Structures are given as structure tokens and as C-alpha cells.
Amino acid sequence: MxxxxxxxxxxxxxxxxxxxxxxxxxxxxxxxxxxxxxxxxxxxxxxxxxxxxxxxxxxxxxxxxxxxxxxxxxxxxxxxxxxxxxxxxxxxxxxxxxxxxxxxxxxxxxxxxxxxxxxxxxxxxxxxxxxxxxxxxxxxxxxxxxxxxxxxxxxxxxxxxxxxxxxxxxxxxxxxxxxxxxxxxxxxxEPECASIWCETLDVDIKGAVAIAGSQYMVVDLGGGTADISVHERKSDGTLKEIHKASCGPWGGIFVDKNYMVMLGRLYGEKALIDLRKTEMSDYFDITRDFEHKKRSFHAENTNPVFVRLSVSLRDLVDKYFKQTLEERIAALHIQENSIKPIGKDKLKIVSTVIQSWFKGPIDLLIKHINSLLAEAKMERVQTIILVGGFGESPYVQERMRNEIAGVRLIVPPDAGLAVLKGALRFGHNPAIVSSRIVKYTYGISGHTTFSEKKHQGKKKVMLNGEWKVRDCFNVFVRVNEEVGVDHQVTIQSTPYSEISLTPVYRTTQQNPDFTTDPGCELLGTIELENSMDIPFENQYIEDTFLFGDTELLTKNTFTGKEAFLTFECFK
The missing domain is CATH 3.30.420.40 (ATPase, nucleotide binding domain)
Known part of the structure; x- marks a missing residue:
């Protein structure tokens, strides 16, 4: 909004x-x-x-x-x-x-x-x-x-x-x-921003994402996670989400972690800890050099990769171990010549070792994407847009092209800046996204008329001379439901005090019965300030919940004030 x-x-x-x-x-x-x-x-x-x-x-x-x-x-x-x-x-x-x-x-x-x-x-x-x-x-x-x-x-x-x-x-x-x-x-x-930015690019890319009815997946692959959304371009030029977002911890930092584990085996954890303490600039030079090698590494590369370390790290190994580095490599039963010291400040590493550091996170990413594409609702998705800093990796791009069948992979220029640039376009025109998929069933707790056939007696209460059932889940929107960005649900009430408190619940269940069901949780409370100029009994209040925006919002139509959820975990 x-x-x-x-x-x-x-x-x-x-x-x-x-x-x-x-x-x-x-x-x-x-x-x-x-x-x-x-x-x-x-x-x-x-x-x-x-x-x-x-x-x-x-x-x-x-x-x-x-x-x-x-x-x-x-x-x-x-x-x-x-x-x-x-x-x-x-x-x-x-x-x-x-x-x-x-x-x-x-x-x-x-x-x-x-x-x-x-x-x-x-x-x-x-x-x-x-x-x-x-x-x-x-x-x-x-x-x-x-x-x-x-x-x-x-x-x-x-x-x-x-x-x-x-x-x-x-x-x-x-x-x-x-x-x-x-x-x-x-x-x-973030994936919406990337999608928005791709619409501005060359004719070839625009043809895949800007034509009415086109459906495509956006994979934002950054340092920590892969964030995946699926969009459709509507006839009015806006975007609608056609599958709820998903993600996993498959970003570039997990390749870095594998590299550091290897260094720890070769040089010893003590040496790495000492390096961080005493030769910090050398440590940062090592990680930055590997970042460059990681971003330029190709899956088809058969040539060894030379990584730059530091003389200080080699000196620390000599301090902690009686073995030479070559002897230590042999003692670790590392395949012959797969890792070889060059001088005192470099390592020559065969490409298969480098590939093994990428393999785990990228295997999981590709498996997840293929499982999404196998769903019936995804049969018209023929394009994947890959963005994010780790998405610029040639290795990642080659693996995805070779192992995800039936789709075209597009990597826009400056893929690492696509989210940032798309965020600007979104800021100028938030209405460019017209609908999203709800990730939870949301609602509030309420009462309904008691039925012997449907309800258990333990939730039966007498209200105003009538038997009611408490803790009923009054659903506003349901999980996997498509809602417009202006989708609103309004509840009417008369306030009893200066502050109205409305607890909001959520669950991944499609049709919850009670807010006390397993998996249902109190997400938070909407707190709205009521007017003090008119007696409460004369006020007729409408609290409107807006579910299609990037955040859950609410609005009190009597005061005209907007409010945000006070999350239970932040109290």
C-alpha cells in the first residue's frame, strides 16, 4: 500500500x-x-x-x-x-x-x-x-x-x-x-524486484517476461540463501505471484565454508585461529582472493585453480606441526596431486576438488527447482531468471542449464544489482505487483453457535442466553490463496476502551477449526487507538486487514489510522 x-x-x-x-x-x-x-x-x-x-x-x-x-x-x-x-x-x-x-x-x-x-x-x-x-x-x-x-x-x-x-x-x-x-x-x-528489473532489459529478455500471460521463475541466489518466486505477467502489465515463495540455505557462503574446512584440515584449526588474531589482513586477503576465484569458476573447467594464501599461514603450520605441509597432505590421504603447495604462499587445487565445494548447495538448489517445476500448476513456466551475486557464478549457471530440463535460463547483465535496481522501480510504482500468494491461513478467534454434531462439549460456553463454542478460527485468508495487493478483510465492532486489541492467529492448515489446534499460533496483536471524543457505545468501528501487501497491515476506519502487528515474540 x-x-x-x-x-x-x-x-x-x-x-x-x-x-x-x-x-x-x-x-x-x-x-x-x-x-x-x-x-x-x-x-x-x-x-x-x-x-x-x-x-x-x-x-x-x-x-x-x-x-x-x-x-x-x-x-x-x-x-x-x-x-x-x-x-x-x-x-x-x-x-x-x-x-x-x-x-x-x-x-x-x-x-x-x-x-x-x-x-x-x-x-x-x-x-x-x-x-x-x-x-x-x-x-x-x-x-x-x-x-x-x-x-x-x-x-x-x-x-x-x-x-x-x-x-x-x-x-x-x-x-x-x-x-x-x-x-x-x-x-x-527481492525476487519481485528482480522480475521488475528484467522487464527493462533487452528485447530478448523482455520477450520472456513482459508478454501478457508469460510465466517464469525468479531465483535470487545470494550469499546466504536462494529465494525463489514464480510470476505471471498480466494483460495490464502487472505481476501476479502464482506459487508461494520458497528458499533454502544454498548461497555462496556455503562454498566458502567448504574452502575454509579444507584449509583447516591442511593447516590446522589452531593456525587459522592464530592467523585471524595476528595476521588479520592476510586472512581477509585469502578470503577475498577465493571470492574472486569462486565467482569465475566454470563447471567445465579442467585446469587446476591457484589460490593465494600467505607466507604467515605457512609459518604457523611449521610452528604447530613437525611435518612439512607436503607430509601433512600425504598423511590426510588426500588424492595424490589434487592439492599441491606452490612456494610458500599458493596452493594448486584440481578442478574436481573445487567442484566438490559447490556440489552440496547446488545439488539441493537444482533438486528443489525441479520439484517445483514438476507441479501441475507450473507446466507453463518455461523460463528461469537467475539473479544475485552467487547467481553470477559460471559454475552455477552451467549446472542449472545442464540439469533443469525444458526451461530457458536467463542471467541478466549485472545480475548482482538486479534486485537493487528493481527495488527502485517498485518504489516508484508499487502497483506493478497486483497479487501475491498467501503463505499462511490468517484469522482471529471468535465464537460460533454450538452444534452437538460438530463440536466438543469442552469448548461450550453460555453467551447472552445461547450456547456458543469458543476459540473458533475465523478465517480471513487461506494458505496458497491468491490475493490482490489491495485485498481487504473488515471486521465490525464497538470499542470498550481507549485501546482495541485484536489477536491475530495463523497456521499452515487450509481449514483450521480452532485457534487452539496443533500448528495454530498467536502471531501477534493489532493495537488501535480509539476516539475519546465520542462515547464508546456510540462508536461503530471497522478494522480493516490488508493481506496482499509485502507486510501485514491494518487500518481503523473510524480514526483513519494505520497500524502494524505487535508480534508476540517482540513483546
């Missing part, structure tokens, strides 16, 4: 808050197609300086717990401090977004580990990250046009389509805590 405040702003700015990398982009309403991405981010220095259009989702806190640096700057400063043994008390946090993935018991107290394994509440890190991106954005906007105020900006924050209602609310609350006006904030679903 686009508020009147959002419609009057001059700029739309989008934040792509990723597991491994984050960035922003913006465009003016008078020229929405002129998209300006964030300025280039730099890592390291000298000839090895790395240039990127996104920066790592990394936060550095000083010994007092205050914010110091974000992104590449956070990692590089921490490395410099460690080199001088001055990093004690400083805390570096990386890849903490994964804490929100399928966390059924998510609360604002959820914690994450820093680089040294010490835990901290995650919520402030999300606030710090969004605040940093916002301030960086404001400086960039100020260079474009004189007289622009912060209140002239509508913000779009991208979130995975598969995320639960409470995870979306977690991100909204973090953005509001980062000084973003909630009236000018819109959440956007």
Missing part, C-alpha cells in the same frame, strides 16, 4: 541489505529510469586494491561499543589494528543477516557472534548498518541536486520473499530505529 506521503516525495532510494554484501541506489521521480548506484567501494590498498559496487555487510565497533566503520573499511581497519596488536576490545561482525533466516523463535534479543566468537544482540547491528547506508546515501544525493531535504526521499528496503512476518517486522523496526520515517518506508520482496 503506497501512502500519500510516499507519493509526494521527490526521490526513491533502495537499500539491498545482503548476507555478504550491501549497497544502495536512488533515482528521482522526474527521471526514474536514471538509476544511480552507490559510489564505488574500495578494499585494501596499493596494486591489490579491490573495487566493488557493493561493500561487505560488516560492522566494526570500538572498545566502548560505539560504531566505528562499515563494509570494507571495517574489515581493513580491524586488520590494521590486529597487525599492531591493538584490536583487543574492538568487535567485528560479519554475515549476521543469516540469523533472520527461518528463525521461528525470532525475538529482538536474538544474538550473533563477532569475529572472535563473542556474542552480542543482533538488532543494534541491523540498525547501525541501515543508518550507515542511509547517511552514505544522503551525502550522495546532496551532490546531485541543491535543496533536497531528507523528507523528500521514499525508502525501499529489500527482504527475501520467504521471510516470515516477524523477520520483516524486525527489519522495519531496525530501519525506523535508524531514523527512517515509517510513513516513507516500503519493504520490497
Amino acid at each position: 503506497t501512502t500519500s506521503v510516499q507519493g509526494k516525495t521527490l526521490i526513491v532510494a533502495a537499500f539491498d541489505f545482503g548476507t555478504t554484501y550491501s549497497g544502495y541506489a536512488f533515482s528521482f521521480r522526474d527521471n526514474p529510469d536514471k538509476i544511480q548506484t552507490n559510489q564505488i567501494w574500495y578494499a585494501g590498498g596499493g596494486a591489490s586494491r579491490l573495487v566493488s559496487l557493493k561493500t561487505p555487510t560488516s560492522v566494526l565497533l570500538n572498545p566502548e561499543g560505539g560504531f566505528d566503520k562499515f563494509g570494507f573499511e571495517a574489515e581493513d581497519k580491524y586488520a590494521i589494528l590486529a597487525a599492531d596488536n591493538e584490536h583487543h576490545g574492538w568487535r567485528l561482525f560479519r554475515r549476521f543477516k543469516m540469523v533472520l533466516h527461518k528463525n521461528k523463535y525470532l525475538t529482538k534479543d536474538v544474538t550473533v557472534e563477532d569475529f572472535c566468537g563473542k556474542r552480542m544482540t543482533a538488532f543494534p547491528l541491523f540498525v547501525i548498518s541501515i543508518k550507515y547506508l542511509r547517511e552514505h546515501l544522503l551525502k550522495a544525493v546532496a551532490t546531485q541536486k541543491i535543496g533536497i531535504k531528507e523528507t523528500d526521499i521514499t525508502y525501499v528496503l529489500t527482504v527475501p520473499a520467504i521471510w516470515d512476518d516477524n523477520a520483516k517486522r524486525f527489519m522495519r523496526d531496525a530501519a525506523v530505529a535508524a531514523d527512517i520515517d515509517p510513513a516513507r518506508l516500503k519493504l520490497a520482496l
